[in-house]
Amino acid sequence: VTTSRGGDPGAEVKDLQDEFDRAELHADAAVLERLIADDFQSIGPKGFVLDKEQWISRHSYFRYHALDTSEVDIRTYGDHTAIVRNVQRNRATHRDDEVALTVRVSQVWIRYEAAWRLVAIQFSPMGA
Amino acid sequence: MTSNQVAQLEERWRTAEVAGDTATLDQLTAPEFRLVGPLGFVLTKPQWLQRYQGGGLVTTALEWREVDTQIVGDTAVSVGIHDQQASYQGRPSDGTFRSIHVWQGGGGEWQLLSIQLSPIGTFTPPRVERP
Numbered sequence: 370v371t372t373s374r375g376g377d378p379g380a381e382v383k384d385l386q387d388e389f390d391r392a393e394l395h396a397d398a399a400v401l402e403r404l405i406a407d408d409f410q411s412i413g414p415k416g417f418v419l420d421k422e423q424w425i426s427r428h429s430y431f432r433y434h435a436l437d438t439s440e441v442d443i444r445t446y447g448d449h450t451a452i453v454r455n456v457q458r459n460r461a462t463h464r465d466d467e468v469a470l471t472v473r474v475s476q477v478w479i480r481y482e483a484a485w486r487l488v489a490i491q492f493s494p495m496g497a
Numbered sequence: 498m499t500s501n502q503v504a505q506l507e508e509r510w511r512t513a514e515v516a517g518d519t520a521t522l523d524q525l526t527a528p529e530f531r532l533v534g535p536l537g538f539v540l541t542k543p544q545w546l547q548r549y550q551g552g553g554l555v556t557t558a559l560e561w562r563e564v565d566t567q568i569v570g571d572t573a574v575s576v577g578i579h580d581q582q583a584s585y586q587g588r589p590s591d592g593t594f595r596s597i598h599v600w601q602g603g604g605g606e607w608q609l610l611s612i613q614l615s616p617i618g619t620f621t622p623p624r625v626e627r628p
Binding site: 406408410412413414415416417418444446447449450452454456471472473475477479481488489491492493494495496 | 527529531533534535536537538539565567569570571572574576594595596597599601603610611613614615616617618
């Protein structure tokens with residue numbers, strides 16, 4: 370991943386977040402492999418933890434049909450750290466089950482030299 | 498910054514939560530700090546600090562355990578289990594959550610940018626009287 374957008378970290382991270390969301394929707398393992406840091410950790414909406422390999426391989430039994438985001442809040446801290454928070458509404462198939470979730474998601478991006486990587490993602494289910 | 502130093506900061510945070518010590522919580526958090534709760538609500542730093550004012554929130558015990566901290570440059574990301582015994586407006590608000598803390602030291606002092614809580618299994622929130 371190379372930097373772009375004239376060195377504006379917020380714009381760079383927005384582009385990468387959009388690319389990540391598209392890769393999730395289409396189960397694009399090659400893009401996910403590139404965007405996700407090796408020491409990535411995730412927490413799902415029921416508290417389960419997946420590392421990078423587990424996250425990418427979950428697409429073998431989990432498939433998005435729709436993934437829409439709103440309430441996007443991108444905050445950068447210096448040139449090397451960014452947190453993207455948003456609300457995700459999705460429809461998916463998990464093994465043989467149809468699922469639909471609305472979740473608040475936080476994504477932590479860190480720039481390693483010239484390349485931003487996703488180091489953490491966490492989901493909290495939206496209450497009534 | 499080392500994992501042990503992050504652990505010391507997190508112990509200060511944990512102790513301040515149990516003591517309802519808003520001055521220390523204020524010191525430990527960046528102005529843009531946000532908490533995302535286990536039902537997806539977002540609290541700004543002032544809203545988060547106000548939890549303890551007027552006795553609304555009382556945390557009687559808080560464990561922060563099974564913590565795994567990654568440090569990249571001036572940013573630290575800790576994943577762990579947040580186990581609390583608490584009450585909110587007099588009603589039990591106990592819970593066990595998985596959580597990520599994000600710390601940053603770019604401005605000199607290391608401060609929390611973010612805490613998010615996710616339920617482990619399901620979480621029943623306390624009933625709160627609304628005006």
